[in-house]
Amino acid sequence: xxxxxxxxxxxxxxxxxxxxxxxxxxxxxxxxxxxxxxxxxxxxxxxxxxxxxxxxxxxxxxxxxxxxxxxxxxxxxxxxxxxxxxxxxxxxxxxxxxxxxxxxxxxxxxxxxxxxxxxxxxxxxxxxxxxxxxxxxxxxxxxxxxxxxxxxxxxxxxxxxxxxxxxxxxxxxxxxxxxxxxxxxxxxxxxxxxxxxxxxxxxxxxxxxxxxxxxxxxxxxxxxxxxxxxxxxxxxxxxxxxxxxxxxxxxxxxxxxxxxxxxxxxxxxxxxxxxxxxxxxxxxxxxxxxxxxxxxxxxxxxxxxxxxxxxxxxxxxxxxxxxxxxxxxxxxxxxxxxxxxxxxxxxxxxxxxxxxxxxxxxxxxxxxxxx
Amino acid sequence: xxxxxxxxxxxxxxxxxxxxxxxxxxxxxxxxxxxxxxxxxxxxxxxxxxxxxxxxxxxxxxxxxxxxxxxxxxxxxxxxxxxxxxxxxxxxxxxxxxxxxxxxxxxxxxxxxxxxxxxxxxxxxxxxxxxxxxxxxxxxxxxxxxxxxxxxxxxxxxxxxxxxxxxxxxxxxxxxxxxxxxxxxxxxxxxxxxxxxxxxxxxxxxxxxxxxxxxxxxxxxxxxxxxxxxxxxxxxxxxxxxxxxxxxxxxxxxxxxxxxxxxxxxxxxxxxxxxxxxxxxxxxxxxxxxxxxxxxxxxxxxxxxxxxxxxxxxxxxxxxxxxxxxxxxxxxxxxxxxxxxxxxxxxxxxxxxxxxxxxxxxxxxxxxxxx
Numbered sequence: 134x135x136x137x138x139x140x141x142x143x144x145x146x147x148x149x150x151x152x153x154x155x156x157x158x159x160x161x162x163x164x165x166x167x168x169x170x171x172x173x174x175x176x177x178x179x180x181x182x183x184x185x186x187x188x189x190x191x192x193x194x195x196x197x198x199x200x201x202x203x204x205x206x207x208x209x210x211x212x213x214x215x216x217x218x219x220x221x222x223x224x225x226x227x228x229x230x231x232x233x234x235x236x237x238x239x240x241x242x243x244x245x246x247x248x249x250x251x252x253x254x255x256x257x258x259x260x261x262x263x264x265x266x267x268x269x270x271x272x273x274x275x276x277x278x279x280x281x282x283x284x285x286x287x288x289x290x291x292x293x294x295x296x297x298x299x300x301x302x303x304x305x306x307x308x309x310x311x312x313x314x315x316x317x318x319x320x321x322x323x324x325x326x327x328x329x330x331x332x333x334x335x336x337x338x339x340x341x342x343x344x345x346x347x348x349x350x351x352x353x354x355x356x357x358x359x360x361x362x363x364x365x366x367x368x369x370x371x372x373x374x375x376x377x378x379x380x381x382x383x384x385x386x387x388x389x390x391x392x393x394x395x396x397x398x399x400x401x402x403x404x405x406x407x408x409x410x411x412x413x414x415x416x417x418x419x420x421x422x423x424x425x426x427x428x429x430x431x432x433x434x435x436x437x438x439x440x441x442x443x444x445x446x447x448x449x450x451x452x453x454x455x456x457x458x459x460x461x462x463x464x465x466x467x468x469x470x471x472x473x474x475x476x477x478x479x480x481x482x483x484x485x486x487x488x489x490x491x492x493x494x495x496x497x498x499x500x501x502x503x504x
Numbered sequence: 505x506x507x508x509x510x511x512x513x514x515x516x517x518x519x520x521x522x523x524x525x526x527x528x529x530x531x532x533x534x535x536x537x538x539x540x541x542x543x544x545x546x547x548x549x550x551x552x553x554x555x556x557x558x559x560x561x562x563x564x565x566x567x568x569x570x571x572x573x574x575x576x577x578x579x580x581x582x583x584x585x586x587x588x589x590x591x592x593x594x595x596x597x598x599x600x601x602x603x604x605x606x607x608x609x610x611x612x613x614x615x616x617x618x619x620x621x622x623x624x625x626x627x628x629x630x631x632x633x634x635x636x637x638x639x640x641x642x643x644x645x646x647x648x649x650x651x652x653x654x655x656x657x658x659x660x661x662x663x664x665x666x667x668x669x670x671x672x673x674x675x676x677x678x679x680x681x682x683x684x685x686x687x688x689x690x691x692x693x694x695x696x697x698x699x700x701x702x703x704x705x706x707x708x709x710x711x712x713x714x715x716x717x718x719x720x721x722x723x724x725x726x727x728x729x730x731x732x733x734x735x736x737x738x739x740x741x742x743x744x745x746x747x748x749x750x751x752x753x754x755x756x757x758x759x760x761x762x763x764x765x766x767x768x769x770x771x772x773x774x775x776x777x778x779x780x781x782x783x784x785x786x787x788x789x790x791x792x793x794x795x796x797x798x799x800x801x802x803x804x805x806x807x808x809x810x811x812x813x814x815x816x817x818x819x820x821x822x823x824x825x826x827x828x829x830x831x832x833x834x835x836x837x838x839x840x841x842x843x844x845x846x847x848x849x850x851x852x853x854x855x856x857x858x859x860x861x862x863x864x865x866x867x868x869x870x871x872x873x874x875x
Contacts, residue, residue: 153543156815156828156840172524172543318623407823407845422819429800444527448793452778457527460630467525474778 134419135160137213138189139206141168141175142469143458144197144395147403149173151411155421159316162188169460181205188212195372195418199225199393200272216371216418221393224368228270228301231390238363240388243379244304248410254302255288261304269297306387308379310501313342314357315399315415317363317373320420325413326358327406327426332377332398333494338465341485342398342434344405347478348502353384373414375399397436397467404454404472405432430474431481433498437469440493447491450484478502505790506531508562508584510577512539512546512820514829514838515568515766520544522782526792531561540831552576559583566743569731570596570764571643587691587742589788595739599641599672602761609734611759614750615675623749625671626659632675640668677758681872685715685728686770688744688784689736691791696784697729697869698777698797701768703748706867709729709836712856713769713805715776718849719873737764744785746770768807768838775825775843776803794870801845804869808840811864818842818862821855849873
């Protein structure tokens with residue numbers, strides 16, 4: 134089966150690497166003019182002139198990037214199956230739709246308000262209690278459009294800075310850690326959930342994801358499974374879905390946001406689970422049975438950001454798996470990741486610290502289970 | 505690093521899939537006009553006109569097929585590093601050189617004679633005791649050039665059939681099983697050996713390889729490790745080497761033949777070992793540290809020969825990993841393989857039997873450890 138991928142970055146490339154052994158071949162549609170995937174065929178189409186040619190080559194379409202014009206995806210749906218559907222993209226592109234869906238399905242979120250003026254923003258900041266974060270309802274390609282308000286009187290300036298007609302305002306959560314759950318749903322409605330991961334970010338960029346979590350109550354995993362299953366079923370979703378959550382001191386989970394695609398916090402599954410998220414996404418969208426999602430061992434994914442480490446030094450680490458994306462160095466850019474596996478979580482974190490020392494400018498890893 | 509591969513079949517393709525995450529890109533030199541690898545760049549060169557262009561693109565050269573003209577490999581060595589070296593190819597292409605090397609390193613083999621006439625063949629058959637197998641010293645691309653003699657008087661007809669000026673004559677071995685060992689040697693001389701596999705052939709084609717072996721004496725693995733290490737060191741070898749052996753009822757190992765490349769009996773390592781033979785071959789030839797070779801769980805590799813099974817049915821098996829090569833169906837052709845992992849060897853063999861039922865014309869799996 135020939136699979137069409139909208140986008141041609143590292144997620145597409147890793148999908149392709151997982152799909153060759155399944156007998157798949159890949160065609161990428163790149164609208165940026167700067168594809169990084171160099172496997173399969175890349176149709177470079179910044180002016181949207183070659184869509185028909187792209188669609189002629191493929192049996193099914195998926196994407197590595199949800200900030201796509203919904204109209205484009207709907208048009209493609211007229212010709213070829215698209216998984217996940219345009220409905221999933223639509224919800225994930227719009228913070229109000231996303232929160233509304235969470236609310237409707239009984240998935241708790243941090244307290245929030247939707248505001249349509251600087252005055253409403255100021256009122257919301259007062260009600261929720263500062264600091265709050267204000268975000269544009271629709272996100273641009275660059276992830277910009279956010280501001281933190283330390284007091285309600287900053288509303289006018291924040292409103293002007295963001296410059297959107299509708300914002301969502303969120304209370305800060307006193308969370309213990311950021312976690313995520315990745316799940317996959319097949320065309321027949323079957324669902325499999327991966328063990329939850331703990332995620333460590335720096336400046337909004339994921340740096341470390343570890344799974345499975347030794348200190349996670351079984352009930353918390355079950356709650357997350359229930360939340361993501363509700364989302365998958367509600368959207369009649371096909372493929373991999375990622376849900377980012379905050380976990381409070383009491384163990385409560387609050388949904389932050391979701392991504393309708395393979396996700397950086399699931400890269401640990403490439404070496405740490407029986408079936409990777411990439412293979413399971415491909416199995417799902419072509420109607421194959423889903424693979425098992427169990428973890429093989431305690432695993433930590435370490436992102437390579439901005440500058441490359443020495444491959445020699447990284448590969449000296451026992452049970453270290455290097456995944457380079459073939460991209461040039463640039464500050465803040467995701468260049469690759471390293472999956473570390475170990476016999477225990479203590480050993481895992483020691484190894485993660487050793488690995489972090491090899492990465493220019495990497496923060497020290499801190500996981501809540503690492504005491 | 506750009507890696508040049510002589511040959512463009514499934515072994516080259518699996519090397520490429522293992523190498524993308526290491527940051528490698530691949531250029532294949534195909535002299536058959538019928539490449540099956542469709543990843544990276546394939547230089548189709550049946551008339552040997554494009555070698556310079558191929559060499560310009562690559563930093564280091566390896567191969568997936570040892571029946572290459574030694575003169576060609578020597579020529580390439582003048583321009584770019586080739587691993588394993590032409591010396592390894594030379595030895596592996598010539599059964600007399602290979603046996604002589606085994607003898608010199610104290611690696612036992614089945615009793616054999618080298619003969620240069622029908623009369624010598626008849627005498628050797630008498631000495632060794634029929635049946636014997638007579639083989640041309642150098643093997644053609646098609647693997648032909650063998651005959652079994654049930655009595656010495658068949659020598660004249662066998663000699664005429666094979667039609668070579670020098671043959672090697674081997675006694676039949678009363679072996680319990682066929683086994684193999686795969687090892688890898690780095691540019692710095694470091695060596696790692698994989699757990700031995702038991703191999704089941706049908707009509708000269710590998711059908712099943714299982715590893716690790718629950719009934720293998722530690723001393724036998726150590727003996728095999730010693731044999732292959734001696735070969736690697738003697739040849740100053742860089743990359744993966746496979747050594748096929750017979751194991752007698754008493755546990756003695758007799759070397760059959762070796763292959764200077766990644767090997768079908770090592771495909772189980774793709775899912776069943778910490779580092780696959782493909783990744784370790786690539787790590788070796790580019791001077792990276794070798795990866796661990798430990799098995800993750802009892803694993804059986806099932807070859808897909810001639811006709812494809814249903815991917816849906818195969819992927820319903822728990823912990824089954826499908827590797828399709830993207831080739832058309834044809835009798836006797838290797839189209840793919842399936843790696844099965846299980847919690848115990850009993851469970852593994854039950855699963856292997858389930859898998860075999862999905863493969864048209866597959867023989868029933870028989871492993872000596874499966875009682």
